[in-house]
Amino acid sequence: MVNDIDLEAFRQEVKQFLADNARPEILEAGRKSTSAFAPFKEVMAWQKILADKGWAAPSWPKEYGGPGWNIFQRYIFSEECARARMPTLLPQNVQMIGPAIIGYGTAEQKAQYLPRILTGEDFWCQGYSEPGAGSDLASLKCKAEREGDEFVLNGSKTWTTYAHHANKMFALVRTDSTGKLQRGITFILLDMDSPGLEVRPMLGLDGEYEQCEVFFTDVRVPVANVIGQIDDGWSVAKYLLEFERGGSAYGAALVPAFERLLQVCNKADNRGRRAMDKPGVRRQMSDLYIQLRALEHTEKAVNSKLSHGDNPGPTASMLKILGTEVMQLFSEVQVRVAGFDALPLQTEALHVGSPVAEIGSGDFLTAMPYYLNSRAASIYAGTNEIQRSLLAKAILAQ
Amino acid sequence: MVNDIDLEAFRQEVKQFLADNARPEILEAGRKSTSAFAPFKEVMAWQKILADKGWAAPSWPKEYGGPGWNIFQRYIFSEECARARMPTLLPQNVQMIGPAIIGYGTAEQKAQYLPRILTGEDFWCQGYSEPGAGSDLASLKCKAEREGDEFVLNGSKTWTTYAHHANKMFALVRTDSTGKLQRGITFILLDMDSPGLEVRPMLGLDGEYEQCEVFFTDVRVPVANVIGQIDDGWSVAKYLLEFERGGSAYGAALVPAFERLLQVCNKADNRGRRAMDKPGVRRQMSDLYIQLRALEHTEKAVNSKLSHGDNPGPTASMLKILGTEVMQLFSEVQVRVAGFDALPLQTEALHVGSPVAEIGSGDFLTAMPYYLNSRAASIYAGTNEIQRSLLAKAILAQ
């Protein structure tokens, strides 16, 4: 077990590294992140820097390029990155496809993909949801028919975040529709420049393009690109979903964000008045702080019980509910503290390197888009309704 | 339509009558009510006084002894009774069995029962729920087998409020178990002193006996005591349940209770400090007040759209949810304002005429039992979960 002094030294080491490597445009991308998906170019540049240091994938086993940190070190790393306002690495590479290949890939697949996942030379998008298969993922229809050593894909995917930036996709496709819905699904890798593949970005509530639809017309993919067994992609997806739900440390990002918000609340205006003097703000901040700490220590408590690389199982549902709902609460408190500053639409000022001046105090450029994007948190990766049912199932099975 | 001046005159008339007729022990019973069920002896004495005046059944049609008031008059009457802290009439007579007989009874049954329902000479209890049939009322099993002109009852009932005070019961019994669950149920009237009938009161959370179990062993009831058609009691029960849910005016009772609570909150202690000066109390009272007014005007809006004697239908579910949840909120705020005063168990001091001295300021004798009893409000007369499903059904049917 790592004792407190080691952790403090580790924290200092992280701080120093961040201070030394936080290039202005990367910091600007962090400051202008309005969701889990930071501005693409800059966050990938940051990933490359981290990869060079060996810190791009804190949760990966050491043999595949992980730094070998324990859970407390990982939490400190996330926290300090958030405190320094670094952009958060896009989850698709390191948190999604990486663990899937580590868990289910062949030696060849690991050698072929993992290094480029770490550096970001490849950027992956996730082809899971379909227009008719959201919460009910198992009903997906995107068809892959075998022709010799290839599958031929027809159908479509939706909610494919950053598909317009990706050169690779991992997808769930239907290879058999005769049996139980969960059977006959295959987890497959493909190139985004494959002939017959078309991407259509969708305009989000915040005025930005994050989500895409992807259409497949006779797209050919080698059978060698299957991860795990043909028709058994559901096992890979389920494994990954639990990673996606449980692995991320919402608290590590939110606690520093709360500290910044509190600083603003404690700032006196030219008449000497602070937001923290208003009863409503006091009470909201106070309750929010409790929820944040409860989240942080739930994440730490749960994760500290897991060995390295363990899958949190049904507890992941609880972490997902708690993490996303505290995030939403934070976004609501923040947008209320922002008040009038949250009202101007500032899509252009939000672009990294934009010459457009920010309107307002400058403390709340992202408050409204962050609030809006946070609404998706209780929808993505299995709605919180689904999570509650899963959690209940686990409770009732005891 | 009655104009504002008439209503004000009506309010004065009610106030005057209450002032003239509020005997001390009746007022004490009002002040010591801790649930919808006031102390028995005194509330029945009060019903007799109201019946003599012709005001015991505000919602009944005039021909059966109603006063012929419109919805606003009825609301004012309830409100002034609550403001004067009169005990609320027990609902079983005037709000339950009365409307059932008016709606489904024969001329003979009306003549026989209604006058004594009004005066309280008969006091009725409700035999609906069974140990295995609560929310799922239609699965009730208490059996009534036909033998000539009589039914022979075997089985049991539970949650029969004040059965130990009642001389009459209206009950749902199973007369046919071959078809759909809702068929084969019969609505029947019986005497509580029937041979073979046994009452067992249950101790409530507040330390009082309100609810009872009732056991039937070969209890004989004349077939003439059936209300409506044999095997069609479900229609009568459904009709009544909607009355029970929609008819009562939670807001009319809660607004005066809020006024009293506010008065206490505004009272300065010997150091000049008021509960209303604490941020937490301010905010709770403020929000509670909004919820109360929203409730009050929802009740008035819904009821003003109904003609005299109409059944509110699925809207009743909304009124029941809103009314009971605002009541619970009130009970929670009150118990928090009461603070330490809510902690002593004062079962004996709560009895009308008790020589036991009250502990504490005297403002909060009922705060804790009222809080505890209010927990039942989201359970009785169809749980609020059932009500939400019913309400959704109505929304989705549009």
Add this chain to the structure above:
Amino acid sequence: MHYNYNSEQDLFRDSLRKLFKQQYSYEFFREQIKSKQESAPAIWQQLLDFGLFALPFGSDFDGLGDDPGYALAAMEELGYGRVLEPVLATILMPGALLNAADNSSITNGLIPQFMAGGSTIAVAWQEAAAGFKPEEMATSATAEGDEITINGEKVCVLSAPAAQQLIVIAVDQLQQANAYLLDADAPGVTLTAYQTVDGASAANITLQNVVINKSAQLFNSAPLHKLQSVLAYIHLALGAEVVGMAERLMEITAEFCKTRFQFGQPIAAFQAVQHRLADMQIATQKLQSLFWFALDAYAAGDYIPVNMLKAEIGASGVAIGQSAVQLHGGIAMTDELSVGAYLKRILAIELTMGQREEHLESIAGSLSGELEQAPA
């Protein structure tokens, strides 16, 4: 006490609903947003043909404003149809201030001109730090001789970029709040224009030594009372808009839940979905009930119930918007459906003219006997 519009108002409402249904599709709304136009000339002209300029003015000016029901019915329909046309910003707000004004040197000429569409006026009310209560404004109006000098900063002044004149709320040397009329291009007035998150055209405005004539002051007697009355009118109008939005969100969402299939059945078959719909309905009803209560009290000069309505928007209103998004799922996170546009508008209203928590505090002040309305 009544819980519905009168039949004439209902007819008016029906006409507006028909207009918006036929000519103001969500596709049309999206185009307006994209082109940053809050008003579409064709729609605006039809609204004027309905006589919308009569809404805030009393019978003295042949207006309909003695009964606020007409204006509120219009606001409800603007909410229901999620219509961007700046009725509140360019008609109701300046109109209500002018209607309340007792400075006839302004009103005699300006009101007829305004009602004929001959003057566009924006109201500069809110401030970043001081909020929305007239008596707490930091913007100052310093009188000296025949001149008044205005200094201050106003935020989120709706429809300001296209306005010819501004009415500015400011406090004088005695800390007395009043309203002042000035030209939008007067020296010392600087606008920072923007589109708001809910598609309105707005500006933050700096007023630096803006000199106007003493006669530009709207209220001679009881200025605070009149400003509070107009403020309550604005709150009511926002409340009506939210009621309209809530009603429409209920319809849209219930319909979606009936037609969206997952796990082999419409999602309306799931109890969690049903109960959320029920809660949305209850929240909608609460807003409706508080709206009628507030309207009745407003007519009697009691504005605390109006605070209650505005406060509840921040709870029930926001909850309805958020629930509608949640029940629609991912598709509501895009601009393909209108749901998100409703949520953005509801949230913008919550952030406008006092948030829930500020109104809760006002209500508490009234309950505890501390706060009183300004005398008439």
Add this chain to the structure above:
Amino acid sequence: MHYNYNSEQDLFRDSLRKLFKQQYSYEFFREQIKSKQESAPAIWQQLLDFGLFALPFGSDFDGLGDDPGYALAAMEELGYGRVLEPVLATILMPGALLNAADNSSITNGLIPQFMAGGSTIAVAWQEAAAGFKPEEMATSATAEGDEITINGEKVCVLSAPAAQQLIVIAVDQLQQANAYLLDADAPGVTLTAYQTVDGASAANITLQNVVINKSAQLFNSAPLHKLQSVLAYIHLALGAEVVGMAERLMEITAEFCKTRFQFGQPIAAFQAVQHRLADMQIATQKLQSLFWFALDAYAAGDYIPVNMLKAEIGASGVAIGQSAVQLHGGIAMTDELSVGAYLKRILAIELTMGQREEHLESIAGSLSGELEQAPA
């Protein structure tokens, strides 16, 4: 930072759980309530045999109190088993005060006697108007010469009716809070005894010109700091008890939902029931997480996280109790099942030593840099 008891504490906890499971049934609890006995001699003796008097005292007194984990593990089990035995009132509270005391003329003699069970002491802390913060007490301790005169009113003094001595929290002429030891039957002490709603024995106490010797003051240096530390210890103990209750309510309720049939299936089959169970579980987890966080911070002398734990009891704790009742339905409204007994205890804890809203205000004070703990 750790999220569990150490193995020795776990063994201790297991022993207590076994004892209560075998000898403290709900039926037994009901009998205790009916006979108005908070303590059953047979149970109490076994607890003493476990060495419970060692819990609040440090190693100087051969106690286990240098690590509060033992005391908290005991509190959690008392919560889990819904045990009335007054461990907090008669051991932990007076014990923690004596352990913190630096007046050796008291502690030298009294602590060994107390640990041997030779003295029963109740702590008179809370006041009806002034609440629970030591520095805000209205009860006064006026020193003159060698004497101190105590005046004031204390409420809900747990286990007072059977106590031989009282420790009273009061403020001196300099508004400095301290703790004073006096005989329960001293002239001027009047008790109004009662059973509390959650089954404890308690009294409201009037102290009228109660004269004690100057040497009866517990703290010579940094009294407020020491009182705040003991207060945090009490809050932690209450938190542990609620965590134990939440864990038990989860088990009871999940079990009930699996076995209660309605509409032809266990009610656990309904989504509304499932989601409420999930929310109970999340609420339980939040309390557990805040408990460990608070314990860690307490050890480091930071008591704000303890306020957070206590505040959350008023939200998550009460919600768990209420949800357990709701899921059980009518039967939980009677004393046939234990559910109601848990709810009553949780609510009593919420009303004890500062309600949620008061702690939220303390936390806000700390966040805004206004509030600081007293210096050591």
